[in-house]
Amino acid sequence: MSIFTSIETMENNNQILRELAIKAGAETWEDRKKNQTPQCKFGEDGICCRICSMGPCRITPKASRGICGADAHAIAGRNYVRFIAGGAAAHSDHGREIAHVLHVSSKDGNYVVKDEEKLLKLANEWGVKTEGRDIYEIAHEVAEIGLMEYGKPFGELRFLSRATEERQKLWEKLEIAPRAIDREIATIMHMTHMGCTSDAEALVMQGMRTGLSDGWGGSMMGTEFSDILFGTPTPKVTEADLGVIDKNMVNIIIHGHDPAMSEMIVAASNQADLIDYAKSKGAHGINIAGLCCTANEITMRHGVKMAGNFLQQEGAILTGAVELIVVDVQCIFPALGPLTKCFHTKFITTSEKARIPDSEFIRFDPIRALDQAREIVKMAIDNFANRGSNVCIPSNKQKAVVGYSCEAIIKRLDTVTNSHVDVTGTYRPLVECLESGVLRGAVGIVGCNNPKVRQDLSHIGIMKELLKNDIIIVATGCSAQAAAKAGLLQKEAKELCGEGLRRVCELADIPPVLHMGSCVDISRILLLVTGIAKEWNVDVAKLPIVGCAPEWMSEKAVSIANYVIASGIDTYLGIEPQVKGSSQMMELITEGTRKMVGAGFIINMDPSKLAASIIEGIEAKRTALGI
Amino acid sequence: MSIFTSIETMENNNQILRELAIKAGAETWEDRKKNQTPQCKFGEDGICCRICSMGPCRITPKASRGICGADAHAIAGRNYVRFIAGGAAAHSDHGREIAHVLHVSSKDGNYVVKDEEKLLKLANEWGVKTEGRDIYEIAHEVAEIGLMEYGKPFGELRFLSRATEERQKLWEKLEIAPRAIDREIATIMHMTHMGCTSDAEALVMQGMRTGLSDGWGGSMMGTEFSDILFGTPTPKVTEADLGVIDKNMVNIIIHGHDPAMSEMIVAASNQADLIDYAKSKGAHGINIAGLCCTANEITMRHGVKMAGNFLQQEGAILTGAVELIVVDVQCIFPALGPLTKCFHTKFITTSEKARIPDSEFIRFDPIRALDQAREIVKMAIDNFANRGSNVCIPSNKQKAVVGYSCEAIIKRLDTVTNSHVDVTGTYRPLVECLESGVLRGAVGIVGCNNPKVRQDLSHIGIMKELLKNDIIIVATGCSAQAAAKAGLLQKEAKELCGEGLRRVCELADIPPVLHMGSCVDISRILLLVTGIAKEWNVDVAKLPIVGCAPEWMSEKAVSIANYVIASGIDTYLGIEPQVKGSSQMMELITEGTRKMVGAGFIINMDPSKLAASIIEGIEAKRTALGI
DSSP: OOSSOOHHHHHHHHHHHHHHHHHHTOOOHHHHHHHTOSOOHHHHHTOEEOSSTTOOEEOBTTBSBOTTOOBHHHHHHHHHHHHHHHHHHHHHHHHHHHHHHHHTOOTTSSOOOSOHHHHHHHHHHTTOOOTTOOHHHHHHHHHHHHHHTTTOSSSOOGGGGGSOHHHHHHHHHHTOOOOSHHHHHHHHHHHTSTTSOOOHHHHHHHHHHHHHHIIIIIHHHHHHHHHHHHOOOOOEEEEESGGGSOTTSEEEEEESSOHHHHHHHHHHHTOHHHHHHHHHTTOSOEEEEEEHHHHHHHHHHHOOEEEEOGGGHHHHHHTSOOSEEEEOSSSOOTTHHHHHHTSSOEEEEOOTTOOOTTSEEOOOOTTSHHHHHHHHHHHHHHHGGGOOSOOOOOOOOEEEEEOOOHHHHHHHHHTTSOTTTSOSSSSHHHHHHHHHTSSOEEEEEOOOOOTTSOTTHHHHHHHHHHHHTTEEEEEEHHHHHHHHHHTTTSGGGGGGSOHHHHHHHHHHTOOSEEEEESSTTHHHHHHHHHHHHHHHTOOGGGSSEEEEETTOOSHHHHHHHHHHHHTTOOEEESSOOTTTTOHHHHHIIIIIHHHHHSOOEEEOSOHHHHHHHHHHHHHHHHHHHTO | OOSSOOHHHHHHHHHHHHHHHHHHTOOOHHHHHHHTOSOOHHHHHTOEEOSSTTOOEEOBTTBSBOTTOOBHHHHHHHHHHHHHHHHHHHHHHHHHHHHHHHHTOOTTSSOOOSOHHHHHHHHHHTTOOOTTOOHHHHHHHHHHHHHHTTTOSSSOOGGGGGSOHHHHHHHHHHTOOOOSHHHHHHHHHHHTSTTSOOOHHHHHHHHHHHHHHIIIIIHHHHHHHHHHHHOOOOOEEEEESGGGSOTTSEEEEEESSOHHHHHHHHHHHTOHHHHHHHHHTTOSOEEEEEEHHHHHHHHHHHOOEEEEOGGGHHHHHHTSOEEEEEEOSSSOOTTHHHHHHTSSOEEEEOOTTOOOTTSEEOOOOTTSHHHHHHHHHHHHHHHGGGOOSOOOOOOOOEEEEEOOOHHHHHHHHHTTSOTTTSOSSSSHHHHHHHHHTSSOEEEEEOOOOOTTSOTTHHHHHHHHHHHHTTEEEEEEHHHHHHHHHHTTTSGGGGGGSOHHHHHHHHHHTOOSEEEEESSTTHHHHHHHHHHHHHHHTOOGGGSSEEEEETTOOSHHHHHHHHHHHHTTOOEEESSOOTTTTOHHHHHIIIIIHHHHHSOOEEEOSOHHHHHHHHHHHHHHHHHHHTO
16 A cells, blocks of 8 residues: 555545535535636636725726726736735734734743744844843843834834845845835735726735735744744654544644644643543543644644645534634634534634634633633533534544754754764755755745645645655645645655655655745745855855745735745746736736746646646756756 | 806716817726626625635625635625725825825925924824924924834824723723724734634724724824924815816826825925926916815815816816826826826826826925926926817816814804803804704715716715705815815805804804815814814714715725714715625624714715705704703
8 A cells, every 4th residue: 555645535535524514414615616616707817896986897898997997907916916915914913913922921921932042043133132131021022023023114124134135135126125014015005095006017016025024024923933932843743634533532623823822722732631631521532633824833843733734624524523623813714613513513713813603702812821722622522522423534644744944954954964074054965965966956835725726636746746856845834734645744755756855855864845834934935045045155046946836725825925936936826816817917927027036927727737847947947057 | 147066067067078088089987987887796795705816706696605605794894894904004104104204304304394383282192292302303203103103013093092081982892992003904904814704793893993093093193294294274265176277377287195295296386487487388377286185185275276076087187288197196097197198298106106007207205305396397387388279178166265174163163252251262162053953963074976976966965955954064085176166165155054054154254064174184073073072071973963975986985984983973875885795794884883883874875865864863863962
C-alpha cells in the first residue's frame, strides 16, 4: 500500500460523508455549489458595479460605461482593490488582536511571553530599551508600538526596513511604501468610492501598497507576536485528515485563524482534571483537532492534529463524532450553524468580528481566556453523552512533520554547514543548493480550496510535479494541509523528488514540502526569501523562487498575492482573479506590475499547465542569472 | 413671473443641453441610465455576494444560501455595511486631508489660521495648552491630535463627548461608541470578509459604530479644521444654477469636496494680475463656479456661485463655455474625461485619491498650493481663446442666501432674544418656537441626486410641503443646491411657508431653508440638534426633528444615515437601501435600530408620501412630548 494518499481516496472518503449528509437531511457546499451554477458572468468578469445606489451597473455590448461613466477598467479595478482591502483588513486585524493580547500578557496571567529571545530581538529592532527592564514592560511597549503601526499619522511601516535595500528603494520610488495599515485600507475604500479613482493603474498601485501593509505589516506582526507569546515553531510530528477524529475521545474542533483562543483550548485539554472528567463520562480522553489556519497555528507549535482544510469543515461535523466546534474568525462557513443543528455538535463562536447565527457566543476575553477555554472543553465533555449512534469517521490520516519557521529552517541548514569553515545561522547552504542547481528553485505554495476546481488536486498535483523537478516547496494555509493529507509533509516524500532535492532532504533531514504555518505566516516566507536574496546578493525578482496559489478563494489571498508580487515574487494563480472583463486590468496584473515591481501573475486553471509554467518560469530566471 | 424656479423649467433647460450633447456626439448620464436599464434585481435587492472567488453567489428560489452558506440576511447585511465603510472612509479621509493641511499651516504659508477663536476653543476642549503659545504651534498640536483620532490604539473618539449624556451612555451600553476612525472601517472590512460575521444584527451595529466614527469623527474634524483654516461661514448672498456661468468671462468650474485646493483657486482668481491677464485675452474677468460639495464649501465661506448639483456636472461642460474644470475627490463622473474631450474644456485632477483617465493631473501640494492654483487659473485663461462658437448657457439662476453655520444661526437667534432678560448665544429661541408650536418641527434635508427618481423633484417637493406645514429646514450637499436652484434659499421663500415659520423667518431675517454647508457639514446639524436637545433637556430621539435624504446615491449617504439614526434622529429615505432581498435587514434598518437607538429609516420613493410621513412623524413626536 502506498504511503501517500491519492486525490481519489480523498474524494471517496468525502463521498461517504456526502451520503451521511443526505441521510441527516443536511446540505453541504457541493449542494450549494450546484444550486449556484451557472454563476453570474458579470460578477465573474468583475464588470458589475455596486458601489453606489444609482446602480447596479454592468458593462454589456450596449453599455460600455456605468451611469457615472465608469468603464470596465474602472469597475473591475475598483472591485479588485476592494478585494485587497477586505483581505488586508482581515489579516491585519488578526495581527492587531494578537498585539492586544501581548499588551495584556503578564507573568501570572493567561498569556505569558514564551519566546523572550524573539521579543528582545524585536525590541532592539524597534529601539525599545531592554536593559534592566522587566520582560513584560518590554512586551507591553513593543505591543504599543505595534498597535501604532495601524494608525500612526506620519511615516511608513517599520518592518519595511527588513526588506532588501533594492525593494525598499523601489517602493519609495513607486510611492507604494505603506503608511499606517488601517490608513491604506481606508484609502482603498475612499479611492474606490463613487466619483473617485477610475484609473486602473492607480488602483493597482494602491492595491500593492495595501497588500504590502498586510505582508510587511499586519501579517508580519501577527506572526512575530504569536511567536513571542506562544513560541516560535520547531519541527514536530503530527497527523492530518479527518481520520484524526477519534471515536473513543471527546472530539473538539478548533477552527478559524487567531491562535489566542485556540492556544487556551489546547492548554485546557491537557489539564488533568478535565481529562479525568472526560474519562468519567466514558471517553478515553480529549482529542483536539484543527481546521483551516487555526489548525496550522496549533500544529506548528504543539503538533496538534489537523482535521482538514477549508472545504472539509462540514465533513468534520458530518462524522457525527464532534462534540464541539469552537471558532474565532475568517473562513468559517455560516453553513456550520444549520449543519451542527443536524447533529449533537455544539457550535461556539468567540469573536465579535465573526458573529454567526445558530451558534452559542462566548466572547473571548484575554484576561479570562483559560477559564473560558475550560468552560468550553467542559461543554464538549458534557456533550459526549449526546453523541448519536451514526458515527462514521473516514479512516484516512497521514503522518506529517510540521513546524518550519525561518529559525527552524536555519537550524536544519546549520546541520549541513561545516561549522569549522562556514558561518552558521544563515541561508548560505540553501543559496548554494540553488546556485549550483542541486535545487532548481523554490516555490511557496499557499492558499485556500475553491469549488471552482477539484478540491486539493491542484495543490497536490502541482507539488508533486515540482518535487520531481528538484524544486523545494514551502507551504502555508490550506495548501500545507492538502500536502499533509497527501503525505507530502512526511520525510518519506523524498521518494517523489528528483535526485537533487532528495539528497537535500536526506542531508538536512527534512521533508521536501516544509510547512511554514498559517496564512499570516506567509510573512515567514517573505523573510525567508529576503534572507536568501541578501545572502545571495541578488534582487528578489531575479531569484529562482516564485509563489503559487492554486485554489485560492478569499480576499486575503488577493492581498497576499499583491504583497508577494510587490516583493518581487512572481505568483502563479490557479483561479482567475475576477477582472477578465477588463483588458487593461488583465494586462496590469500580469504584465503591468512586472514593469513596475518585477513580478506579476501567471494564471492557468489547469494545474498541469500551471506546474509546467512554474518550472519554465524558474528555469528562465536561472538562465537570466547565468546559472 | 414667479420668483421661484419650477422643476419643469429646470428640466426644460436640461433638455436644451441634452440636444447640445447629441450635436457634440457626447453621451450623458441620461443615455447611460437608459443603457443600464433594467438593472440587476439581485444587486438592487442586495442579495448578490461577490466577497470571495468561490462566487459570485446570489439568493434565488432554488438557492437560499451562497456556497459558504451565507443567507440573504448575511449577504445583504455585508453589502450594506461595506457601503458604510466606503462612505465613512471617503468622508473621514477628507477630514484627514484637512488635518494634514492644518498641520502645515503657517503665518507666511499658503494656509493660515483664519478662525483663531475656533482653534482656541478646540484646543481647550482637547486639553492643548494655549497660553503664551504661538497660534501655529497650537494649530499643529491640534492637528496631530486630530490625526491620531484615525488610528489611536486605545480609547474612543474625542468628539463623542460633545453629544448629549444620554447618547454617550447609550453608545457605551450598546458598544457602538467608535474607537479610531480607520479601525472601524477596517473592522467592517474584516467582519464582512468571507467566513466572518453572517449575523445581520451584528453587522448593523458595526455599521452604526462606523457611521458614528464619520459623523462625530472624520466629518466633524473636516468641518472644524476647515472652519479654522478658511473661516467659519457667515450669511452671504450668492446665485445658483448653470446660469451663473458667464459667457463673457473665463469660466472655471471647481468640483469635488475638499476645500483645500478650491480655496486657493478662489484666491488666485481674485489676484489682480490674473484678472488683468484674463482681460488681456478678451474676457471680462474670471468667473469661478462650484459643483457638488466644493460649491457648498466655497459658497459658504466666499459666496462663490453654485453652478449646480451632482447630476448637472455634465451640463456645465455642455454649455461649451467652461474653460477648465478642476476637481479633487468624490462624486466626479469618470464621464467628464471623454466629455471634456468633445469641448475645449480642460479637465484637471488634483488628488491621488481620484485619478481619472483623460484628465491632466496636477498633484495637490499644500506647500505650493497657491502657485498651483495660479497655474491652473492661467491654464483656464489661456484656454479662453479656444472656446468654440456653440456656447449655450441656460439662463436660469436663482438668488440664494447661504452660510448658516451653527455660529451664524445662533447669531441670528440672538437678534430675537431680549438681551436684557434672556441669555444670548443659545438655541433657546429656537427651542421656544418648537415647544410652542410656532414651528412644528425641523428637518435636515441632505444628500445627492439619483437617476432612480426625477432630478431635484424630491428635494424641492418635500421642502415645499414641509415649509407649508411650518417645518423649518436645514440643508446641505446637493439638497441645499436643489433648494438654491428652486429659489428656496432666498428670504422671499417665506411666502411658501405656513404662518408660524413665515413669522420666524421675518423676525430672524432668515430664509426658511438654511444652507449649512457640504455633506461633511452634516456634523454641523449634529451639533445643532445636540444643542437643541441640551437646551430643551429632551433626548434627541424625542425631539420633533428628523432627517431626510430624498435622492441619495453614494456610500457616504449610507454612512451619514447611520450616524444620524445612531444619534437618535429618524431618517426618511427617498431611495431604497439595497437590502430588500432580506426581510431581516429591512426590519433591522427600519424597526430594529429604533429599538436600539430610538431611530430608524422610513422609506418611500414617492416624495409626496415621504413628505406626508415626515409631517406625521414630527406630529407624533410632538404628541409624545405632550406639546
